[in-house]
Amino acid sequence: MELIIATNNAGKVREYKEILTPLGYQVFSQSEKGVHLEVEETGKTFQENALLKARAVYDIAHCPVLADDSGLEVAALGGEPGIYSARYKGLATEHSRRMAILDGLRDKPDRSARFICCICYLDADGQPHLFTGVWPGHIALQEEGSNGFGYDPIFIAEDADGRTTASLPLAFKETHSHRARAVGMLMAWMGREKGR
Numbered sequence: 258m259e260l261i262i263a264t265n266n267a268g269k270v271r272e273y274k275e276i277l278t279p280l281g282y283q284v285f286s287q288s289e290k291g292v293h294l295e296v297e298e299t300g301k302t303f304q305e306n307a308l309l310k311a312r313a314v315y316d317i318a319h320c321p322v323l324a325d326d327s328g329l330e331v332a333a334l335g336g337e338p339g340i341y342s343a344r345y346k347g348l349a350t351e352h353s354r355r356m357a358i359l360d361g362l363r364d365k366p367d368r369s370a371r372f373i374c375c376i377c378y379l380d381a382d383g384q385p386h387l388f389t390g391v392w393p394g395h396i397a398l399q400e401e402g403s404n405g406f407g408y409d410p411i412f413i414a415e416d417a418d419g420r421t422t423a424s425l426p427l428a429f430k431e432t433h434s435h436r437a438r439a440v441g442m443l444m445a446w447m448g449r450e451k452g453r
């Protein structure tokens with residue numbers, strides 16, 4: 258089955274291709290399908306934003322679409338950056354956004370955090386199906402590693418060996434992350450649908 262990933266984030270596209278291609282999906286980014294748009298994320302939740310992004314691409318392509326709205330929630334920062342993870346404090350680079358988190362946590366004993374990924378899958382009829390994966394962990398004392406993207410160099414997952422996600426092999430993230438967990442829920446749902 259062909260599936261378009263409604264995103265402009267190259268890191269997300271790479272992860273979805275790695276996870277879904279072995280499962281038999283032909284995965285395309287929106288730009289590979291000639292869809293060039295940047296959706297304004299006006300929603301108040303991950304779910305609302307995922308639906309906005311998926312719907313915008315579906316309205317052009319009219320085939321199954323998967324969008325994800327994702328981000329990092331840091332407990333001692335009141336859940337920030339949350340849905341604003343891609344534009345935290347208006348900072349332009351991933352490095353500066355990571356530094357803002359590290360600065361915000363200076364002198365804070367609680368470094369717990371979690372990644373959230375909300376997938377919105379629009380089926381061939383444009384019906385939405387939502388799945389949310391959560392990956393608990395904590396924030397490292399400094400950046401480490403160069404794999405992955407976004408906040409991976411400062412995130413240490415609860416189920417990892419103490420290294421940041423960016424320091425671990427990519428295969429670990431592909432099988433354990435918030436995104437992998439949301440995809441797992443999507444696949445379980447698809448399996449049930451097939452059996453109906």
Ligand code: ITT
Pocket residue numbers: 263264265266269298310325326327328329342343372405406407408409434436
């Ligand atoms: P699209 O909206 O085009 O999909 P985006 O990067 O703007 O791309 P989001 O609005 O969902 O995507 O913002 C997600 C941000 O949260 C992302 O830019 C990263 O900073 C962070 N993030 C999400 N998933 C992550 C992951 O697996 N590893 C590291 N950081 C992640």
